[in-house]
Amino acid sequence: MSFIKTKVGRRSFLKNTSLAGGGIILGFNWLASCQSQPVEEIMAMPDAWFDINAYLKIGDNGLVTIMSPNPEFGQNVMTSMPMVVAEELDVDWKNVLVEQAPYNADMYGFQFTGGSRGMMSRWESLRMAGATARHMLKEAAAQKWQVPTREITTDAGKLYHKESGKSAGYGEMADAASKVAVPDEVKLKEIRDFKIIGHSQKNVEGKNIITGKPLFGMDYYKEGMKYAMVEHPPAFGMELKSFDASEAKAMPGIKDVFTIKAYPEDFVKGGFDTNAFPELIAIVGNSTWEVMQAKKKLKVEWEPFKTYEEKFDARGNTRSVTIPAGLESTENHLAMMTEYDKKPGKIVRKDGDPEAAFAKAAKVIERTYTAPYLAHNTMEPINTFAHVDNGKVFIAGPLQAPGFIEPAISASTGIPAEDIDIEMTRMGGGFGRRAYSHYMIEAALISQKMNAPIKLMYSREDDMTNGIYRPTYRATYRAAFDENNNLIGIHVKAGGVPESPLFADRFPAGAVENYLAEEWEIPSNISIGAFRAPRSNFMAGAEQSFLDEIAEIAGKDPIDFRLELLRKAKDNPVGKNNDYDADRYAGVLELVKEKADWGNKEANVYRGVSAYFCHRSYAAHVLDLVIEDKKPVVKKVTCAIDCGIVVNPDAAANMAEGGVVDGIGNALFGEMTFKEGVPQKKNFDRYRMIRMREAPKEIEVHFVKNEIAPTGMGEPPFPPIFGAVANALYKATGQRRYTQPFLGNNIDLEIKGTGS
Amino acid sequence: MANFKLNINGKVREVDVDPQTPLLWVLRDHLQLFGTKYGCGVAQCGACTVHLDGTAVRACVLPISTIREKKITTIEGLSETTDHPLQKAWIEHDVPQCGYCQAGQIMSAAALLKDNPSPSDQDIDNAMQGNICRCGTYTRIKAAIKTAAKMS
Numbered sequence: 001m002s003f004i005k006t007k008v009g010r011r012s013f014l015k016n017t018s019l020a021g022g023g024i025i026l027g028f029n030w031l032a033s034c035q036s037q038p039v040e041e042i043m044a045m046p047d048a049w050f051d052i053n054a055y056l057k058i059g060d061n062g063l064v065t066i067m068s069p070n071p072e073f074g075q076n077v078m079t080s081m082p083m084v085v086a087e088e089l090d091v092d093w094k095n096v097l098v099e100q101a102p103y104n105a106d107m108y109g110f111q112f113t114g115g116s117r118g119m120m121s122r123w124e125s126l127r128m129a130g131a132t133a134r135h136m137l138k139e140a141a142a143q144k145w146q147v148p149t150r151e152i153t154t155d156a157g158k159l160y161h162k163e164s165g166k167s168a169g170y171g172e173m174a175d176a177a178s179k180v181a182v183p184d185e186v187k188l189k190e191i192r193d194f195k196i197i198g199h200s201q202k203n204v205e206g207k208n209i210i211t212g213k214p215l216f217g218m219d220y221y222k223e224g225m226k227y228a229m230v231e232h233p234p235a236f237g238m239e240l241k242s243f244d245a246s247e248a249k250a251m252p253g254i255k256d257v258f259t260i261k262a263y264p265e266d267f268v269k270g271g272f273d274t275n276a277f278p279e280l281i282a283i284v285g286n287s288t289w290e291v292m293q294a295k296k297k298l299k300v301e302w303e304p305f306k307t308y309e310e311k312f313d314a315r316g317n318t319r320s321v322t323i324p325a326g327l328e329s330t331e332n333h334l335a336m337m338t339e340y341d342k343k344p345g346k347i348v349r350k351d352g353d354p355e356a357a358f359a360k361a362a363k364v365i366e367r368t369y370t371a372p373y374l375a376h377n378t379m380e381p382i383n384t385f386a387h388v389d390n391g392k393v394f395i396a397g398p399l400q401a402p403g404f405i406e407p408a409i410s411a412s413t414g415i416p417a418e419d420i421d422i423e424m425t426r427m428g429g430g431f432g433r434r435a436y437s438h439y440m441i442e443a444a445l446i447s448q449k450m451n452a453p454i455k456l457m458y459s460r461e462d463d464m465t466n467g468i469y470r471p472t473y474r475a476t477y478r479a480a481f482d483e484n485n486n487l488i489g490i491h492v493k494a495g496g497v498p499e500s501p502l503f504a505d506r507f508p509a510g511a512v513e514n515y516l517a518e519e520w521e522i523p524s525n526i527s528i529g530a531f532r533a534p535r536s537n538f539m540a541g542a543e544q545s546f547l548d549e550i551a552e553i554a555g556k557d558p559i560d561f562r563l564e565l566l567r568k569a570k571d572n573p574v575g576k577n578n579d580y581d582a583d584r585y586a587g588v589l590e591l592v593k594e595k596a597d598w599g600n601k602e603a604n605v606y607r608g609v610s611a612y613f614c615h616r617s618y619a620a621h622v623l624d625l626v627i628e629d630k631k632p633v634v635k636k637v638t639c640a641i642d643c644g645i646v647v648n649p650d651a652a653a654n655m656a657e658g659g660v661v662d663g664i665g666n667a668l669f670g671e672m673t674f675k676e677g678v679p680q681k682k683n684f685d686r687y688r689m690i691r692m693r694e695a696p697k698e699i700e701v702h703f704v705k706n707e708i709a710p711t712g713m714g715e716p717p718f719p720p721i722f723g724a725v726a727n728a729l730y731k732a733t734g735q736r737r738y739t740q741p742f743l744g745n746n747i748d749l750e751i752k753g754t755g756s
Numbered sequence: 757m758a759n760f761k762l763n764i765n766g767k768v769r770e771v772d773v774d775p776q777t778p779l780l781w782v783l784r785d786h787l788q789l790f791g792t793k794y795g796c797g798v799a800q801c802g803a804c805t806v807h808l809d810g811t812a813v814r815a816c817v818l819p820i821s822t823i824r825e826k827k828i829t830t831i832e833g834l835s836e837t838t839d840h841p842l843q844k845a846w847i848e849h850d851v852p853q854c855g856y857c858q859a860g861q862i863m864s865a866a867a868l869l870k871d872n873p874s875p876s877d878q879d880i881d882n883a884m885q886g887n888i889c890r891c892g893t894y895t896r897i898k899a900a901i902k903t904a905a906k907m908s
Binding site for chain 2: 073074075076200202203205206207209210211212213214215216218219221227252287288289290293377378379380381426427428429430431457459460461650651654655657658659660661662665683684685689690691692693695696697698699
């Protein structure tokens with residue numbers, strides 16, 4: 001029997017006053033409740049709602065509204081998080097309505113979508129919210145029926161007292177329950193008793209999406225609002241010198257043109273206050289089209305900036321970050337990375353005696369992997385609605401963490417945080433990009449200056465060229481073998497512009513007697529940011545390709561070879577701080593081996609395997625490739641994932657499928673390059689995205705069944721697919737792929753591989 | 757500025773805009789029909805797909821002055837009661853992740869099924885190649901189109 005102390009998240013038991021009281025749910029269209037079932041199947045709206053805690057309220061007819069605390073960008077937390085509350089509350093899912101919770105750190109803690117932390121970090125508090133409410137309902141019934149609370153049972157939204165034969169719906173007890181003191185400790189359900197968790201439920205916003213309801217920031221509309229766009233420097237390393245807006249201002253429908261600086265000069269930035277272009281030109285008008293036309297008429301002089309310092313908060317201390325001057329090009333990045341790779345790096349891990357192992361090795365192989373910058377390219381471009389009015393800021397738009405940006409909005413507008421309200425709209429994709437929401441400050445400043453509600457939108461070109469990219473990386477791996485081709489040492493040296501991708505304590509560290517990991521970093525003024533599984537999204541492909549090559553030299557099956565290493569890491573681990581669980585890692589490899597029927601592949605199918613651990617979860621893929629008309633066609637991907645308890649299996653499978661598709665696309669085509677600081681791709685005509693024809697014909701997702709509290713899900717399936725693509729391409733073509741994107745120049749593929 | 761009478765989802769709507777304004781922005785800014793999405797502005801992503809006399813077109817590059825009498829159908833007008841076979845199939849396969857591209861995907865698929873009620877895999881690939889889904893729901897989209905084809 002598991003009990004949970006309610007004190008952990010006591011503030012969650014504050015009532016959600018913005019939604020308090022009777023009456024009908026707020027009818028504002030983008031805040032509209034989502035029904036978990038078609039409308040005809042749910043009961044009527046109640047006459048009164050009773051707030052039980054911040055996460056839920058119960059109607060007098062038993063209908064329950066559950067708040068989804070974190071922003072939604074397609075990972076489906078808006079369905080899965082309320083499912084957890086509903087499970088512990090013990091209600092019928094079809095009687096549940098879901099609402100996006102307001103931004104309120106006092107009630108909901110850290111409202112953040114990213115790092116695959118959502119379900120992992122909310123699991124306990126969501127269960128507690130449901131279980132506490134259930135307990136309070138039971139107490140209310142016990143008081144009314146004058147029986148001991150422990151004799152009351154619940155089932156699907158009803159309370160029962162077996163001995164007296166009394167029963168009541170939750171709705172009948174909701175008023176009394178809302179007045180019951182919050183218990184200090186509540187009993188949670190046994191995992192085996194789950195009726196909602198582990199049972200696929202449809203996306204609560206599915207119907208709104210397929211009928212084109214205004215759910216996104218882009219769709220936020222207020223009568224009388226103005227439309228705004230910004231002009232940023234055409235190149236990284238440039239800043240505004242002067243501009244002439246007279247022609248732009250004379251264009252039809254244009255209200256004003258002016259400059260804004262998102263961050264005040266002396267502002268100490270938080271870790272997500274990345275902003276490549278401090279000063280921008282804002283154009284405001286009556287419609288998007290008119291603003292787009294006027295933007296073309298701006299006459300701007302840009303000039304290279306001088307090296308400058310930015311101040312960042314480092315756990316209470318201030319650290320200075322140098323932004324170097326210069327107009328950077330991909331060619332120079334590649335040359336500098338080659339140079340840094342030759343120099344000694346910073347040693348971050350050393351096990352055994354790698355120097356001696358390499359000195360005495362019978363054979364040494366060395367392989368270098370590189371990957372380019374990537375743009376996030378969320379389908380919904382950057383945008384925000386803002387209205388600064390009467391000393392208050394109201395913002396509505398897509399962002400991954402309102403808490404990250406509120407301090408800067410406050411500093412820039414001069415309005416205290418308590419007068420800033422941020423509504424989290426559904427995001428048309430995030431992938432890390434919307435953790436950096438400088439655009440919300442920009443929108444607030446434009447509204448403040450115009451003294452009007454405004455909608456800021458970036459064009460696709462503005463979105464793709466304004467930075468916060470996945471960095472470019474390079475990793476050189478060396479392996480030492482004895483005379484029998486046994487692996488005796490690994491040396492990895494990795495770096496990037498501007499960050500190193502290395503995770504020194506990850507597999508195969510811990511499984512190799514002699515291991516050395518070094519890293520280096522090259523400063524840059526091209527801004528970077530988290531991109532789905534940061535750093536892992538490069539390291540997994542490099543490492544898993546390299547292990548494939550080692551296995552081949554050792555004459556071993558690639559899955560068996562990895563399992564052998566994992567057995568060693570478990571039974572006789574090398575070094576300290578190995579950050580993975582060798583059993584769970586081996587578990588996904590064994591599962592994928594079985595489900596893909598690894599030993600029996602069809603003729604003319606080339607298979608690659610890859611596995612990785614990140615965000616506390618494990619994923620392994622087997623990718624089946626065929627070559628048709630000299631192009632790779634992914635016939636099937638079989639995935640095995642261990643992310644602990646899977647709350648909403650079909651939605652989790654959708655995430656894994658998406659990760660696989662995203663990874664294949666980026667491995668084959670994804671690339672941003674620079675020339676003299678200018679991003680060389682500005683729209684989807686040149687930035688190649690994976691499309692229907694290149695997507696796998698079939699993706700099969702299998703989950704390891706266990707009772708471990710949920711670990712990450714949004715990111716873990718993404719990194720390893722890069723390795724699976726590389727390894728399958730090798731089987732087909734006989735050529736190893738070291739440089740991403742693998743089909744950068746749309747090259748033809750010849751079948752020359754062994755395929756064995 | 758010029759006045760245009762448009763036939764949108766069976767209703768006549770009047771707007772007074774620059775004749776070069778793409779249909780997309782007329783729908784979104786002037787008529788508050790937000791289902792049709794902006795993704796690229798250069799007919800490369802398909803998020804803005806609508807039907808013009810039943811044919812799938814990209815509203816982001818379609819000047820309003822070229823439309824004249826043609827009937828415009830947006831996602832809001834695809835079905836009256838959300839019972840288009842594609843909408844039902846989309847729910848059955850729980851296709852969307854972020855959902856931003858899905859209206860455009862459905863509109864492209866609806867035009868395909870109208871002309872080709874039982875498309876092959878290759879037909880689907882060809883018809884849907886112009887619609888990007890950044891979340892990568894392609895396999896579900898394809899499955900849903902096949903399910904819808906069987907329904908209708």
